Amino acid sequence: MVNILPQDSLKTVRHFYRSRAVVAGSLVASACGAVALLALLSAYTVINTVPASLEGFPEVKLPASSGEDREEVVRAQILLKEFEPLASSASSSMEFIGAALLARPAGVLVQNIHITRGTSATLVLAGTAPSRDDINAYRISLSKDPHFKSVSVPIGILAGAKDDRFTVTLTGDF
Structure with missing residues:
Protein backbone atom coordinates (compact mmCIF):
# COMPACT_ATOMS: atom_id res chain seq x y z
CA MET A 1 0.00 0.00 0.00
CA VAL A 2 1.11 3.44 -0.79
CA ASN A 3 0.55 6.40 1.45
CA ILE A 4 -0.97 9.15 -0.67
CA LEU A 5 -0.18 11.96 1.78
CA PRO A 6 3.11 13.75 1.39
CA GLN A 7 5.57 13.61 4.29
CA ASP A 8 4.86 17.19 5.47
CA SER A 9 1.09 16.61 5.55
CA LEU A 10 1.60 13.29 7.35
CA LYS A 11 3.68 15.06 10.05
CA THR A 12 1.00 17.72 10.40
CA VAL A 13 -1.77 15.12 10.83
CA ARG A 14 0.29 13.16 13.40
CA HIS A 15 1.05 16.38 15.28
CA PHE A 16 -2.70 17.21 15.30
CA TYR A 17 -3.67 13.81 16.78
CA ARG A 18 -0.82 13.92 19.30
CA SER A 19 -1.93 17.39 20.44
CA ARG A 20 -5.51 16.14 20.69
CA VAL A 35 -12.56 15.44 42.46
CA ALA A 36 -9.56 15.01 44.77
CA LEU A 37 -9.78 18.66 45.82
CA LEU A 38 -13.46 18.30 46.71
CA ALA A 39 -12.76 15.15 48.73
CA LEU A 40 -9.88 16.76 50.61
CA LEU A 41 -11.82 19.96 51.20
CA SER A 42 -14.72 18.11 52.81
CA ALA A 43 -12.32 16.07 54.98
CA TYR A 44 -10.53 19.26 56.02
CA THR A 45 -13.85 20.88 56.95
CA VAL A 46 -14.92 17.88 59.05
CA ILE A 47 -11.58 17.71 60.87
CA ASN A 48 -11.57 21.40 61.72
CA THR A 49 -15.20 21.67 62.85
CA VAL A 50 -15.41 18.58 65.12
CA PRO A 51 -12.81 19.66 67.77
CA ALA A 52 -14.56 23.01 68.16
CA SER A 53 -17.78 21.24 69.14
CA LEU A 54 -16.01 19.06 71.72
CA GLU A 55 -14.26 21.85 73.64
CA GLY A 56 -16.89 22.10 76.38
CA PHE A 57 -16.67 18.47 77.54
CA PRO A 58 -14.56 17.62 80.59
CA GLU A 59 -11.57 15.35 80.26
CA VAL A 60 -12.17 11.83 81.58
CA LYS A 61 -9.59 10.61 84.11
CA LEU A 62 -9.40 6.83 84.36
CA PRO A 63 -7.45 4.84 86.93
CA ALA A 64 -4.59 2.76 85.59
CA SER A 65 -5.66 -0.86 85.15
CA SER A 66 -3.33 -3.65 86.22
CA GLY A 67 -5.45 -6.38 84.62
CA GLU A 68 -7.42 -7.46 87.69
CA ASP A 69 -11.13 -8.01 87.21
CA ARG A 70 -12.19 -5.77 90.07
CA GLU A 71 -10.29 -2.86 88.57
CA GLU A 72 -12.02 -3.45 85.24
CA VAL A 73 -15.42 -3.28 86.94
CA VAL A 74 -14.48 -0.06 88.76
CA ARG A 75 -13.16 1.41 85.52
CA ALA A 76 -16.40 0.50 83.70
CA GLN A 77 -18.47 2.08 86.49
CA ILE A 78 -16.40 5.28 86.30
CA LEU A 79 -16.93 5.39 82.54
CA LEU A 80 -20.66 4.91 83.00
CA LYS A 81 -20.81 7.76 85.53
CA GLU A 82 -18.84 10.02 83.18
CA PHE A 83 -21.03 9.23 80.15
CA GLU A 84 -24.35 9.45 82.01
CA PRO A 85 -24.84 13.19 81.34
CA LEU A 86 -24.24 12.60 77.64
CA ALA A 87 -27.32 10.42 77.22
CA SER A 88 -29.51 12.24 74.73
CA SER A 89 -32.95 10.81 75.44
CA ALA A 90 -35.44 10.51 78.25
CA SER A 91 -34.89 6.77 78.72
CA SER A 92 -31.23 6.17 79.39
CA SER A 93 -29.50 3.09 78.06
CA MET A 94 -26.68 3.37 80.58
CA GLU A 95 -28.49 1.05 83.00
CA PHE A 96 -28.61 -1.70 80.36
CA ILE A 97 -25.01 -1.18 79.30
CA GLY A 98 -23.93 -1.33 82.93
CA ALA A 99 -25.86 -4.56 83.48
CA ALA A 100 -24.30 -6.10 80.38
CA LEU A 101 -20.78 -5.11 81.41
CA LEU A 102 -21.16 -6.25 85.01
CA ALA A 103 -22.28 -9.72 83.89
CA ARG A 104 -18.91 -10.39 82.21
CA PRO A 105 -16.89 -13.34 83.51
CA ALA A 106 -13.17 -12.99 84.18
CA GLY A 107 -11.09 -12.49 81.06
CA VAL A 108 -13.93 -11.41 78.75
CA LEU A 109 -13.26 -8.01 77.19
CA VAL A 110 -16.00 -5.98 75.50
CA GLN A 111 -14.45 -3.75 72.86
CA ASN A 112 -17.46 -2.44 70.94
CA ILE A 113 -21.06 -1.61 71.93
CA HIS A 114 -23.78 -0.77 69.39
CA ILE A 115 -27.30 0.26 70.45
CA THR A 116 -30.35 0.38 68.20
CA ARG A 117 -33.43 1.94 69.76
CA GLY A 118 -37.05 1.64 68.79
CA THR A 119 -39.70 -1.06 68.87
CA SER A 120 -37.10 -3.78 68.32
CA ALA A 121 -34.30 -2.37 70.47
CA THR A 122 -31.01 -4.26 70.33
CA LEU A 123 -27.70 -3.99 72.11
CA VAL A 124 -24.79 -5.67 70.31
CA LEU A 125 -21.62 -6.36 72.29
CA ALA A 126 -18.43 -7.37 70.48
CA GLY A 127 -15.14 -8.34 72.05
CA THR A 128 -12.69 -11.11 72.86
CA ALA A 129 -12.68 -14.00 75.31
CA PRO A 130 -10.05 -16.61 76.23
CA SER A 131 -12.29 -19.55 75.31
CA ARG A 132 -15.74 -20.43 74.02
CA ASP A 133 -16.66 -21.66 77.52
CA ASP A 134 -16.22 -18.09 78.78
CA ILE A 135 -18.45 -16.83 75.97
CA ASN A 136 -21.09 -19.40 76.89
CA ALA A 137 -20.84 -18.43 80.58
CA TYR A 138 -21.32 -14.78 79.57
CA ARG A 139 -24.37 -15.74 77.48
CA ILE A 140 -25.88 -17.67 80.41
CA SER A 141 -25.31 -14.83 82.90
CA LEU A 142 -26.88 -12.34 80.47
CA SER A 143 -29.90 -14.56 79.85
CA LYS A 144 -30.55 -14.69 83.63
CA ASP A 145 -30.52 -10.88 83.83
CA PRO A 146 -34.07 -9.43 83.89
CA HIS A 147 -32.98 -6.37 81.86
CA PHE A 148 -32.83 -8.38 78.64
CA LYS A 149 -35.64 -10.20 76.82
CA SER A 150 -33.41 -12.41 74.70
CA VAL A 151 -29.71 -13.14 74.32
CA SER A 152 -28.25 -14.60 71.14
CA VAL A 153 -24.74 -15.64 70.17
CA PRO A 154 -23.91 -16.94 66.67
CA ILE A 155 -23.61 -20.73 66.73
CA GLY A 156 -20.25 -20.62 64.95
CA ILE A 157 -18.74 -18.79 67.91
CA LEU A 158 -20.03 -21.33 70.44
CA ALA A 159 -18.94 -24.21 68.21
CA GLY A 160 -15.39 -22.85 68.10
CA ALA A 161 -15.32 -22.00 64.39
CA LYS A 162 -13.79 -18.57 64.99
CA ASP A 163 -10.83 -17.47 67.09
CA ASP A 164 -11.30 -15.59 70.37
CA ARG A 165 -13.73 -12.95 69.04
CA PHE A 166 -17.45 -12.92 69.85
CA THR A 167 -20.65 -10.97 69.35
CA VAL A 168 -23.66 -11.06 71.64
CA THR A 169 -27.00 -9.56 70.58
CA LEU A 170 -29.36 -8.52 73.39
CA THR A 171 -32.95 -7.38 72.95
CA GLY A 172 -35.03 -5.48 75.47
CA ASP A 173 -36.71 -2.17 76.28
CA PHE A 174 -33.82 0.25 76.04
Whole structure:
Protein backbone atom coordinates (compact mmCIF):
# COMPACT_ATOMS: atom_id res chain seq x y z
CA MET A 1 0.00 0.00 0.00
CA VAL A 2 1.11 3.44 -0.79
CA ASN A 3 0.55 6.40 1.45
CA ILE A 4 -0.97 9.15 -0.67
CA LEU A 5 -0.18 11.96 1.78
CA PRO A 6 3.11 13.75 1.39
CA GLN A 7 5.57 13.61 4.29
CA ASP A 8 4.86 17.19 5.47
CA SER A 9 1.09 16.61 5.55
CA LEU A 10 1.60 13.29 7.35
CA LYS A 11 3.68 15.06 10.05
CA THR A 12 1.00 17.72 10.40
CA VAL A 13 -1.77 15.12 10.83
CA ARG A 14 0.29 13.16 13.40
CA HIS A 15 1.05 16.38 15.28
CA PHE A 16 -2.70 17.21 15.30
CA TYR A 17 -3.67 13.81 16.78
CA ARG A 18 -0.82 13.92 19.30
CA SER A 19 -1.93 17.39 20.44
CA ARG A 20 -5.51 16.14 20.69
CA ALA A 21 -4.38 13.21 22.90
CA VAL A 22 -2.38 15.56 25.16
CA VAL A 23 -5.38 17.89 25.55
CA ALA A 24 -7.71 14.97 26.34
CA GLY A 25 -5.23 13.58 28.89
CA SER A 26 -4.83 16.94 30.57
CA LEU A 27 -8.62 17.36 30.78
CA VAL A 28 -8.91 13.94 32.45
CA ALA A 29 -6.10 14.85 34.87
CA SER A 30 -7.81 18.17 35.67
CA ALA A 31 -11.10 16.40 36.37
CA CYS A 32 -9.35 13.93 38.70
CA GLY A 33 -7.67 16.84 40.46
CA ALA A 34 -11.01 18.59 40.95
CA VAL A 35 -12.56 15.44 42.46
CA ALA A 36 -9.56 15.01 44.77
CA LEU A 37 -9.78 18.66 45.82
CA LEU A 38 -13.46 18.30 46.71
CA ALA A 39 -12.76 15.15 48.73
CA LEU A 40 -9.88 16.76 50.61
CA LEU A 41 -11.82 19.96 51.20
CA SER A 42 -14.72 18.11 52.81
CA ALA A 43 -12.32 16.07 54.98
CA TYR A 44 -10.53 19.26 56.02
CA THR A 45 -13.85 20.88 56.95
CA VAL A 46 -14.92 17.88 59.05
CA ILE A 47 -11.58 17.71 60.87
CA ASN A 48 -11.57 21.40 61.72
CA THR A 49 -15.20 21.67 62.85
CA VAL A 50 -15.41 18.58 65.12
CA PRO A 51 -12.81 19.66 67.77
CA ALA A 52 -14.56 23.01 68.16
CA SER A 53 -17.78 21.24 69.14
CA LEU A 54 -16.01 19.06 71.72
CA GLU A 55 -14.26 21.85 73.64
CA GLY A 56 -16.89 22.10 76.38
CA PHE A 57 -16.67 18.47 77.54
CA PRO A 58 -14.56 17.62 80.59
CA GLU A 59 -11.57 15.35 80.26
CA VAL A 60 -12.17 11.83 81.58
CA LYS A 61 -9.59 10.61 84.11
CA LEU A 62 -9.40 6.83 84.36
CA PRO A 63 -7.45 4.84 86.93
CA ALA A 64 -4.59 2.76 85.59
CA SER A 65 -5.66 -0.86 85.15
CA SER A 66 -3.33 -3.65 86.22
CA GLY A 67 -5.45 -6.38 84.62
CA GLU A 68 -7.42 -7.46 87.69
CA ASP A 69 -11.13 -8.01 87.21
CA ARG A 70 -12.19 -5.77 90.07
CA GLU A 71 -10.29 -2.86 88.57
CA GLU A 72 -12.02 -3.45 85.24
CA VAL A 73 -15.42 -3.28 86.94
CA VAL A 74 -14.48 -0.06 88.76
CA ARG A 75 -13.16 1.41 85.52
CA ALA A 76 -16.40 0.50 83.70
CA GLN A 77 -18.47 2.08 86.49
CA ILE A 78 -16.40 5.28 86.30
CA LEU A 79 -16.93 5.39 82.54
CA LEU A 80 -20.66 4.91 83.00
CA LYS A 81 -20.81 7.76 85.53
CA GLU A 82 -18.84 10.02 83.18
CA PHE A 83 -21.03 9.23 80.15
CA GLU A 84 -24.35 9.45 82.01
CA PRO A 85 -24.84 13.19 81.34
CA LEU A 86 -24.24 12.60 77.64
CA ALA A 87 -27.32 10.42 77.22
CA SER A 88 -29.51 12.24 74.73
CA SER A 89 -32.95 10.81 75.44
CA ALA A 90 -35.44 10.51 78.25
CA SER A 91 -34.89 6.77 78.72
CA SER A 92 -31.23 6.17 79.39
CA SER A 93 -29.50 3.09 78.06
CA MET A 94 -26.68 3.37 80.58
CA GLU A 95 -28.49 1.05 83.00
CA PHE A 96 -28.61 -1.70 80.36
CA ILE A 97 -25.01 -1.18 79.30
CA GLY A 98 -23.93 -1.33 82.93
CA ALA A 99 -25.86 -4.56 83.48
CA ALA A 100 -24.30 -6.10 80.38
CA LEU A 101 -20.78 -5.11 81.41
CA LEU A 102 -21.16 -6.25 85.01
CA ALA A 103 -22.28 -9.72 83.89
CA ARG A 104 -18.91 -10.39 82.21
CA PRO A 105 -16.89 -13.34 83.51
CA ALA A 106 -13.17 -12.99 84.18
CA GLY A 107 -11.09 -12.49 81.06
CA VAL A 108 -13.93 -11.41 78.75
CA LEU A 109 -13.26 -8.01 77.19
CA VAL A 110 -16.00 -5.98 75.50
CA GLN A 111 -14.45 -3.75 72.86
CA ASN A 112 -17.46 -2.44 70.94
CA ILE A 113 -21.06 -1.61 71.93
CA HIS A 114 -23.78 -0.77 69.39
CA ILE A 115 -27.30 0.26 70.45
CA THR A 116 -30.35 0.38 68.20
CA ARG A 117 -33.43 1.94 69.76
CA GLY A 118 -37.05 1.64 68.79
CA THR A 119 -39.70 -1.06 68.87
CA SER A 120 -37.10 -3.78 68.32
CA ALA A 121 -34.30 -2.37 70.47
CA THR A 122 -31.01 -4.26 70.33
CA LEU A 123 -27.70 -3.99 72.11
CA VAL A 124 -24.79 -5.67 70.31
CA LEU A 125 -21.62 -6.36 72.29
CA ALA A 126 -18.43 -7.37 70.48
CA GLY A 127 -15.14 -8.34 72.05
CA THR A 128 -12.69 -11.11 72.86
CA ALA A 129 -12.68 -14.00 75.31
CA PRO A 130 -10.05 -16.61 76.23
CA SER A 131 -12.29 -19.55 75.31
CA ARG A 132 -15.74 -20.43 74.02
CA ASP A 133 -16.66 -21.66 77.52
CA ASP A 134 -16.22 -18.09 78.78
CA ILE A 135 -18.45 -16.83 75.97
CA ASN A 136 -21.09 -19.40 76.89
CA ALA A 137 -20.84 -18.43 80.58
CA TYR A 138 -21.32 -14.78 79.57
CA ARG A 139 -24.37 -15.74 77.48
CA ILE A 140 -25.88 -17.67 80.41
CA SER A 141 -25.31 -14.83 82.90
CA LEU A 142 -26.88 -12.34 80.47
CA SER A 143 -29.90 -14.56 79.85
CA LYS A 144 -30.55 -14.69 83.63
CA ASP A 145 -30.52 -10.88 83.83
CA PRO A 146 -34.07 -9.43 83.89
CA HIS A 147 -32.98 -6.37 81.86
CA PHE A 148 -32.83 -8.38 78.64
CA LYS A 149 -35.64 -10.20 76.82
CA SER A 150 -33.41 -12.41 74.70
CA VAL A 151 -29.71 -13.14 74.32
CA SER A 152 -28.25 -14.60 71.14
CA VAL A 153 -24.74 -15.64 70.17
CA PRO A 154 -23.91 -16.94 66.67
CA ILE A 155 -23.61 -20.73 66.73
CA GLY A 156 -20.25 -20.62 64.95
CA ILE A 157 -18.74 -18.79 67.91
CA LEU A 158 -20.03 -21.33 70.44
CA ALA A 159 -18.94 -24.21 68.21
CA GLY A 160 -15.39 -22.85 68.10
CA ALA A 161 -15.32 -22.00 64.39
CA LYS A 162 -13.79 -18.57 64.99
CA ASP A 163 -10.83 -17.47 67.09
CA ASP A 164 -11.30 -15.59 70.37
CA ARG A 165 -13.73 -12.95 69.04
CA PHE A 166 -17.45 -12.92 69.85
CA THR A 167 -20.65 -10.97 69.35
CA VAL A 168 -23.66 -11.06 71.64
CA THR A 169 -27.00 -9.56 70.58
CA LEU A 170 -29.36 -8.52 73.39
CA THR A 171 -32.95 -7.38 72.95
CA GLY A 172 -35.03 -5.48 75.47
CA ASP A 173 -36.71 -2.17 76.28
CA PHE A 174 -33.82 0.25 76.04
